[in-house]
Amino acid sequence: MTCLVSHDSRILLSRDVPSSREELTLLPRLLEGLREQCVMSDTQFFNLVVAVTEAVNNAIEHGNRLDPARRVHYSLECMADGVRCVVEDEGEGFVVDDLADPISPENIMMEGGRGIFLIRALMRSFHAERTEHGMRIEFECARE
Numbered sequence: 001m002t003c004l005v006s007h008d009s010r011i012l013l014s015r016d017v018p019s020s021r022e023e024l025t026l027l028p029r030l031l032e033g034l035r036e037q038c039v040m041s042d043t044q045f046f047n048l049v050v051a052v053t054e055a056v057n058n059a060i061e062h063g064n065r066l067d068p069a070r071r072v073h074y075s076l077e078c079m080a081d082g083v084r085c086v087v088e089d090e091g092e093g094f095v096v097d098d099l100a101d102p103i104s105p106e107n108i109m110m111e112g113g114r115g116i117f118l119i120r121a122l123m124r125s126f127h128a129e130r131t132e133h134g135m136r137i138e139f140e141c142a143r144e
Contacts, residue, residue, distance in 0.1 A: 063091030
């Protein structure tokens with residue numbers, strides 16, 4: 001996949017971390033620290049925090065299977081009209097169309113399986129692809 005990057009964009013955050021849930025406790029504070037650099041509405045900021053947290057959690061837990069030897073890389077880029085997020089893991093990957101629908105009656109009481117659903121619902125765009133090294137998801141949040 002080729003991504004076009006606007007000349008008006010700037011990297012807000014780029015992290016390469018081991019697969020540890022500790023990263024999830026840091027995320028809200030890290031993201032809050034970026035608000036002044038890339039102003040957005042409270043609603044969109046909340047949506048971004050949820051989406052990035054879900055994506056990084058999925059990469060750590062499902063992609064890398066909590067293996068601290070495997071890495072998760074994620075980045076956020078501020079663009080004129082939104083925030084572009086990329087999350088990559090070193091796992092086996094998945095096919096988005098094969099994921100169970102979490103709002104189907106047979107899945108509604110399942111404990112997990114809502115992360116990608118939430119990201120797709122909250123973000124204006126979503127793309128997932130298997131790469132040579134693992135899985136990569138990319139999504140954009142509007143800035144309003």
